[in-house]
Amino acid sequence: MEALSPTMEEGRLVAWKKREGEAVKNGETLAEVETDKAVMELLAREDGVLRKIVLAEGSTVPVGALVAIVGGADEDIGNLVGVPAAATPPPQGVGGRVSAASPPAAGAKAVPTPLPTTAAASTLHPTPSHPTPTSSRVRSSPLARRLAAERGLDLRLVAGTGPAGRVVKRDVEAAGTGAQGHGGTEMAAAALPSRAPAAPVPLLSSGFQDVPLTTMRKTIARRLSESLGPVPHFFLTSEIEMERAWEARQHLAGLGDATKVSFNDLIVKAVALSLRKHPAVNAWFLDDRIRYHGDVHVGMAVAVEDGLITPVIRHADRKGLLEIAAESKALAERARARRLTPEEYTGATFSVSNLGMLDIDEFTAVINPPEAGILAVGRIAQRAVVADGALVARRTMRVTMSCDHRVVDGATGAKFLQTVKLMLENPLAMLL
Amino acid sequence: MPVLTYRDALNQALREEMARDPSVFLMGEEVGVYQGAYKVSRGLLEEFGPMRVVDTPITELGFAGVGVGAAMAGLRPVIEFMTWNFALLAIDQLVNSAAKMLYMSGGQVPIPMVFRGPGGAALMLGAQHSQSFEAWYAHVPGLKVVTPATPADAKGLLKSAIRDNNPVVFIEGEMLYNQKGEVPEGEHVIPLGVADIKREGTDVTIVAHAKMVAVALKAAEELAKDGISAEVVDPRTLRPLDVPAILASVRKTNRCVVVEEGWPFAGIGAEVVDGIQREAFDDLDAPVLRVTGADVPMPYNRQLEKLAKPDAAKVVAAARKVLYKG
Helix, strand or coil: CCCCCCCCCEEEEEEECCCCCCEECCCCEEEEEECCCCEEEEECCCCEEEEEECCCCCCEEECCCCCEEEECCCCCCCCCCCCCHHHCCCCCCCCCCCCCCCCCCCCCEEECCCCCCCHHHHCCCCCCCCCCCCCCCCCECHHHHHHHHHHCCCHHHCCCCCHHHCECHHHHHHHHCCCCCCCCCCCCCCCCCCCCCCCCCCCCCCCCCCCCCCHHHHHHHHHHHHHHCCCCEEEEEEEEECHHHHHHHHHHHHCCHHHCCCHHHHHHHHHHHHHHHCCCCCEEECCCCEEECCCCEEEECEEECCEEECCEEECHHHCCHHHHHHHHHHHHHHHHCCCCCHHHHCCCCEEEEECHHHCCCCCCCCCCCCECEEEEEEEEEEEEEEECCEEEEEEEEEEEEEEECCCCCHHHHHHHHHHHHHHHHCHHHHHC | CCEEEHHHHHHHHHHHHHHHCCCEEEEECCCCCCCCCCCCCCCHHHHHCCCCEEECCCCHHHHHHHHHHHHHCCCEEEEECCCCCHHHHHHHHHHHHHCCHHHHCCCCCCCCCEEEEEEECCCCCCHHHCECCHHHHHCCCCCEEECCCCHHHHHHHHHHHHHCCCCEEEEEECCCCCCEEECCCCCCCCCCCCCEEEECCCCEEEEECCCHHHHHHHHHHHHHHCCCCEEEEECCEEECCCHHHHHHHHHHHCCEEEECCCCCCCCHHHHHHHHHHHHCHHHCCCCCEEECCCCCCCCCCHHHHHHHCCCHHHHHHHHHHHCCCC
């Protein structure tokens, strides 16, 4: 089982695209595999014949497990078959053989083999390189363990910066001073950890029903707890008058189908331009440093069946509204079809989560590490507001920004939010 | 304090001990008329005469055995090997006679003698003449092994070795003989089994002996430029090994690199690492790393020889690694 996404730990074989005995060419699709993010194509890595399918459709195995054997048409694969998939250690390197313990017949290759890291190659169930509070085995130096015990620290909550995530002295010391943050920030986030609507649990007439976690829901669970625990959140809420934005959108729609944009497109554009004006918010927290990005890439939460994902609109500050509209529509469709590639859902510098279409007035979103902030957008509704001393009905929208306090301070976040508000209340300002 | 070369410091120790104790005598190839292949015995024949400064044929096994016999008879022989590479011919006398006699005689026959000469690689002498054998002798119960790194240590340790009632393997350095340093006059005796902190530091311990002390000190200089404070510990005696001194340093720095010129497998560094992991396990913040000679016969080619030897850059890299600084 090949690692088809940066965070994939196991894969479910959805469907075989080749039959046993069929010839395959390097690069051809062998099967479809559901990862934690999407349904991906599993490609052949060399020419040959699909001799043996080991993993049945619908089955899930850890990355590195044997799923099939590709070899010469009349090659002896006798000593390769019969190896239980789960017992096969991940071979090392691209095109590596099954394993030294079960030498394959000359030329026969187990597929797929590549693993992203050599560290993972030594273990059947590759563990994430950074410990999470859920894992019981924490790599740590003996000194780090002793210091943690002396200080009453739970090592499982300390992010390791040594090789393979080993917790070392400096990590314990940093945790002791409260400067320690979330660990696995280098790996770009995928599932947006905003508060996901609870998955519908099928009701039975009595009792209960257990639904196993899907790979995506497992990732969401892990990423969420990596964020709200270690990342010190604070929240800023602002009410934005949307009358002019409303008019602008109506006006554009009136020009024809080609110029239709959604409120979300307007919001993404306003956020992107505001990030450009407030580079202090367009940043990642990377444990020992803050990375201020020169480019603005806005992540956009998209609900999909039993989960959510954040496709990224790259260089959103430099794209026109129509471009953003077209791109966000295409990305959302691909997300719902679970066809996003990792490049399409990683690398955001800030995210937007919009539950307005689901009639939510306002909410708080969980930051998607290593990003420093996320904007939670509520619905646009006519509300009673006081303007010039009189009570009037106005369309307004409430937004709440979650900030990582290690990167963004209150006033910094507030000024950013002021700019977002100014742009949405005066859409013409986006032309400036 | 007078500044002497390493060779003259050894010469001074020999002269002082021969003057102090008439049972001390020197024997080996070219030690008399030629005054030593490396001039360590300069002037001794003239001063003490041919009964106490004895030239031998090229017969390492023979004169080593004569030395063991003399020690059994109550003398204190100092046997010079032209280099420790040639002593391979005599190793039976060291391991099977000198090291065993006290034990097999039920404590009745001590062997108070010193086997000395240069060890380790010099420059482009080829695979057979560029070897570090300290681990071989340190392996043997009954032998003491001493590897001085400086002129002062050479004098103080050789005086102790000659006075010791056990056979002592005293390994000098061909490349060290010209090194100069301050050497205390007269009764300067350094007990065997006591390490010396050659440079104090707080961030990483570098354990090195003999010629590698200079390499470690150079590495420490380099590391200091990056704000890394390295402590250089020289055990000086490999057997008995001053494990407490090494542990005290590691407990302070939490990290250790062990440097030796010899081969890695079953080397001195392996012994040092074993002591650290057992006694200072909870003080370690990183695995102890070793920098050793390459695990090959020494190449003759100048560039390959350079690559096969430990140098400051390799020590710096290892130190940075145990500090998790890439």
